[in-house]
Amino acid sequence: GAVVSQHPSRVICKSGTSVKIECRSLDFQATTMFWYRQFPKQSLMLMATSNEGSKATYEQGVEKDKFLINHASLTLSTLTVTSAHPEDSSFYICSAFRQGATEAFFGQGTRLTVV
């Protein structure tokens, strides 16, 4: 199966700082990647769709200026949580879709804790 690598797996940051999370497709090119967020005891919720070479598409209620997404190459998308606050503490996970495939492949996820 296709491999998607997400880094870091766990990060703790101070309130007000920014954190960058990387999502890489290791053995295929992904024109589209997706970013999800999961709060405790809640379902995974789609935050945004990341398209290579163009602006990301954000789901309703997700602040695009707070969650910056860059998809500069066919194998890398980054999510930057700017001016992080404790309420941003969550599990963030990316998925990538290989052209011609029928399913998305997920990264390992990033546990973000803002203190």
Place this chain on the structure above:
Amino acid sequence: KQEVTQIPAALSVPEGENLVLNCSFTDSAIYNLQWFRQDPGKGLTSLLLIQSSQREQTSGRLNASLDKSSGRSTLYIAASQPGDSATYLCAVGRGGSEKLVFGKGTKLTVNP
């Protein structure tokens, strides 16, 4: 708006038992349905993918069925083992898209 519900929220069974996890969705216009496994603090492992035109998929001790018209899917686990303990997530793909709408999951505990 598509909503996915999973019942039960938690399930505890003795080792060796056969069990069924349930998933329902409100909009039958789905592209596909996937079952995932999530271990604590870890990412997702895809277990089974059922296309909208299919009725079921099998992999080892796992069997997933799909009744699109009634908006239901079940995941059957045969001869459960302690290593099956995890949270099982059901997700439906939106029409023609790779975006997934997830349920909250069923937390399964298989006791030795």
